[in-house]
Amino acid sequence: MLAALPFPDIGPDIFSFTLFGRDFALRWYAMAYVVGILIGWRILVAALRRPALWKGGTPALSETQLEALLTWIILGIIGGGRLGYVLFYQPAYFLANPAEVLAIWQGGMSFHGGFLGVVLAILIFSRREGIALGSLADSIALASPPALLLGRIANFINGELWGRPTDLPWGVIFPGTAAQDCGEELLLLCARHPSQLYEAALEGLILGGLLVWLVFRRKVLHHPWRLAATFFTGYGLARFAVEFVRQPDAQFVSEGNPLGLALHIGGYGLTMGQLLTLPMILIGLWLLARTRAAHD
Numbered sequence: 055m056l057a058a059l060p061f062p063d064i065g066p067d068i069f070s071f072t073l074f075g076r077d078f079a080l081r082w083y084a085m086a087y088v089v090g091i092l093i094g095w096r097i098l099v100a101a102l103r104r105p106a107l108w109k110g111g112t113p114a115l116s117e118t119q120l121e122a123l124l125t126w127i128i129l130g131i132i133g134g135g136r137l138g139y140v141l142f143y144q145p146a147y148f149l150a151n152p153a154e155v156l157a158i159w160q161g162g163m164s165f166h167g168g169f170l171g172v173v174l175a176i177l178i179f180s181r182r183e184g185i186a187l188g189s190l191a192d193s194i195a196l197a198s199p200p201a202l203l204l205g206r207i208a209n210f211i212n213g214e215l216w217g218r219p220t221d222l223p224w225g226v227i228f229p230g231t232a233a234q235d236c237g238e239e240l241l242l243l244c245a246r247h248p249s250q251l252y253e254a255a256l257e258g259l260i261l262g263g264l265l266v267w268l269v270f271r272r273k274v275l276h277h278p279w280r281l282a283a284t285f286f287t288g289y290g291l292a293r294f295a296v297e298f299v300r301q302p303d304a305q306f307v308s309e310g311n312p313l314g315l316a317l318h319i320g321g322y323g324l325t326m327g328q329l330l331t332l333p334m335i336l337i338g339l340w341l342l343a344r345t346r347a348a349h350d
Contacts, residue, residue, distance in 0.1 A: 058225040058245035066212045086208035087131070090201030095124060098197045101269055109276045114189035123179055127194065130175035131168045131201075138167010142326060143303050165202075165293075166330040188278030195285035196265050202289075203258020210250040217247025217299045224248070232304070249300040256292035264288065280345040286338030290331045297327045 070079035098120065102113040115123065139162045140148045140155055148155050176194060180187045209215045216228045219236045225245030228234075236244035265281060268274040274281050302314025302325050315323035324332075 057221075057223040058227050058243070059223075059248075060227055061213065061229050062211075064211055081208075082211045083205070083208040086204035087201055090204040091124070091128065091197075093200035093204075094197030095120070097200070097266065098193055101193075101196060101275070104270075107269060107273055107275050109189070109278060114193050114275075115183070115185050119183055119185070120193075122183075123175075123190075126175040126179050127172055130171035130173075132171075134171015134174070135163035135165070135168030138164030138170060142167065142330065144305060147305075169334075186278060188282070189275070191282035192275055192278060192280070195282045196269055198285065199258045199262025199265060203254050203262060206250045206254035206258060210248060210254070215250050216301055217249030217252075218301050219244055220247045220299070221245065222247070246301065247299040249296050252296050252299070253292065256296065257289050261285065261288040261292065277345050277348075279341050283338045283341030283345060286334045287342060288338075290335035290338060293331045294328050294335065297325045297331075300325075300327065302326065 066081050066083065067079040068082055068085060070077060099117060101107055102115070102117060102120065105111045105113055108114060136155070142164055144162075172194060176187070176190055179185070180190050213228050213230060213233065216226070216233055219225075222245075226248045227243050227245050233246060234244045236246075265285060268281060268284065274284075302316075304314075306314035306316055306326060311318060313323075314325060316326040316329055317323045
């Protein structure tokens with residue numbers, strides 16, 4: 055008998071209603087990012103209100119500037135996340151269906167694209183407001199994990215981005231034909247790794263807890279770029295590891311490439327998620343080495 059967990063009886067919509075003949079819904083995925091951004095904002099406000107945490111006793115930016123930055127960050131997440139998904143994962147499909155590029159309510163966001171969107175927003179805002187780039191990057195790193203945590207939980211609720219088949223007792227029987235297509239015998243249920251929850255724990259809970267501890271207990275903000283470097287490295291390592299049990303996007307899977315490797319040579323290789331994450335790890339390690347050398 056299969057030892058696995060049934061998928062919880064919960065839908066992607068918090069609630070829905072019909073108005074003037076059109077259906078409207080508030081989805082868990084949208085709410086996750088809104089609440090996650092608000093939590094991150096409040097954590098950062100708490101840090102800004104304690105000048106002793108910052109280098110020279112001066113916070114990186116004012117609360118008024120933070121409110122303006124929030125708008126830039128949201129635009130970077132949405133615009134970069136959607137364009138990243140389009141370019142990294144399904145360019146051929148969207149080239150044939152360009153009108154669907156803007157249909158973000160249908161799903162399809164890339165963390166790496168959102169990350170690049172946020173980087174661009176930070177670069178513009180830093181130059182426009184005359185704020186030190188390193189301290190601004192540290193600020194965003196501190197505020198990011200809550201949205202990652204709740205976003206991955208929302209992925210689980212949506213029954214998307216599940217993991218590879220597993221016989222471990224905490225495997226989850228995700229609904230849907232695609233999730234149950236494991237090449238098994240007829241009527242045999244397929245349990246998969248709840249890779250969304252692995253990422254929620256590693257990228258959101260554990261990494262977020264580490265960053266908060268470094269800021270409020272170890273005063274890491276006295277060393278610009280060190281917190282951002284820790285975030286880059288921590289997120290990169292977590293995502294790289296989870297990719298080993300995460301089901302790749304269908305367009306990368308073929309008869310000769312069942313693991314869905316985007317780069318493979320002789321049966322070994324890397325998934326698209328790992329390829330996109332490697333630069334984050336390398337940049338994070340390089341920044342950690344630079345900040346440590348500067349401090350020493």
